[in-house]
Amino acid sequence: MESDDMRDFAAEARRFLDAHVAKAPDRTAVTWGEGDDSMAYFSSLPPEEEREFVQRAREWQRIRYENGFGWITGPVEYGGRGLTPVHDLLYDAVESEYDVADTGVLSVIGLGMIGPTILAHAQPHIRDRWLPAMYRGDAIACQLFSEPGAGSDxxxxxxxxxxEGHDWVLNGQKVWTSVAQHSQIGLALTRTNSDAPKHRGITAFLVPMDTPGVEVRPLRQMTGGADFNEVFLTDVRIPDDHRLGEVDGGWTVALTTLMNERATVGSEGVGPVGAALSPDHLSALMRATWTWDDRALRARLAELLVDALATEHLNARALRKLRGGVAPGPEMSVSKLMYGQNLTRAAHFVSDVLGPRIIADTGQWGTYAWTELLLATPALRILGGTEEIMKNILAERVLGLPKEPVTTAAKEVRS
Structure with a gap:
């Protein structure tokens, strides 16, 4: 049962939203042939439009922050409300009813993963410098983790x-770095002790992205956009006070980030991606393409929607645990795994429904637009931890299965 505190908080959120934005159109109703038929997961906007998109996100985040909704779970001294994750989820549910700017460019990585890591591991003056700036929308953060030779590993x-004295000099290359082109700060994992076991020789640093020697190069995707980047670090000098955690203790810092990542990347969204798992949208597509009578396709659709519904209930279970003051268990890892799989299956299902219309633009509404999601599906199975890594985590740490044997050749490669 919803408490008086939750009802009061929801009412406060609605008063704030009513004063600043309009209600959103009904996203559940499907009128075939009307509205935007985009099914893009990643942005493919021209540079000028993308800059405007980011600016709108910054402005809405600033309005949230100034009205007490920018960091609901954050400490009061940094502009937060000091409330619970349930309050945060409740606000998200209320805000989904309104037509607000998409703040994913700030929130998914920066506010969802790196902000909590800075709070947990940075020195006080670094927290004072960056946390209010990030949650106010002034600073965007990126995650400088993956490398050409070290993806999920x-x-x-x-x-x-x-x-070197009071500084550290960084050299190396990072890859698949989302929003690096918009970021003011990056969280980098570096090797500081090559003689220690590989988990124990890593140190984490905050890297201001305007530091001399930092170069961001866009990586063009199949979808036409460039959400990801490679980042080159050449003699980048970072003060020691920008170190997070202990020297050679960066793995602990990385785990803090990864724990928040599992919780951030793990549920089907609204908008174009939400429509990919909407019974109304998918059945309307089948009727528009005269495939509704295909029993094999309808059986596949039913299986897909059942799995999507199961994932939705899994997320609801995690929410119930949070409401009861209990941290979720393996739900977030399972949900993250299912997130990519459900959307991938949806894209492949639609490609079978559409046939050639998904690779040749006939001008028909709601058909060729699906190619944007189809081309994004390989990334969905990699971002936030590959499917193979997630399955290993669940097998070993949840089911208690033995670790896979490591061959001598693999040990040599890892060393």
Missing amino acids: LASVATRAVR
Whole structure:
């Protein structure tokens, strides 16, 4: 049962939203052939439009922050409300009813993953400098983790950090870095002790992205956009006070970030991606393409929607635990795994429904637009931890299965 506190908080949120934005159109109703038929997961906007998109996100985040909704769970001294994760989820549910700017460019990585890591591991003056700036929308943060030779195996990072007096000098390359082109700060994992076991020789740093020697290069995707980047670090000098945690203790810092990542990347969204798992939208597509009578396709649709519904209930279970003051268990890892799989299956299902219309633009509404999601599906199975890594985590840490044997050749490669 919803408490008086929750009802009062929801009412406060609605008063704030009513004063600043309009109600959103009904996203559940499907009128075939009307509205925007985009099914993009990643942005493919021209640079000028993308800059405007980011600016709108910053402005809405600033309005949230100034009215007490920018960091609902954050400490009061940094502009937060000091409330619970349930309050945060409740606000998200209320805000979904309104037509607000998409703040994912700030919130998914920066506010959802790096902000909590700075709070947990940074020195006080660094927290004072960056946390209000991030949650006010003034600063965007990126995650400088993956490398060409160390994707999901983060313990194998090769970017070097060498101590020189009160500074550290960083050299290396990071890759698949989302929103680096918009970021003012990055969280980097570096190798500081090559003689220690690989998990114990890593140190984490905050890297101001305007530091000399930091170069961001866009990576063009199949979808036409460039959400990801490669970042080159050449003799980048970072003060020691920008170090997070202990020297060679960066793995603990990385785990803090990854725990928040699992919770951030793990539920189907609204908007175009939400429509990919909407019974109304998918059945309307089948009727418009004269495939509704295909029993095999309808059976596949039913299986897909059942799995999507199961994932939705899994997220609801995690929410119930939060309401009861209990941290979720493996739900977030399972949900993250299902998130990519459900959307991938949806894209492949629609490609079978559409046939050639998904690769040739006939001008028909709601058909060729699906190619944007189809081309994004390989990334959905990689971002936030590959499916293989997630399955290993669930097998070993949840089901208690033995670890996979490591061959001598694999050990040599990892060393």
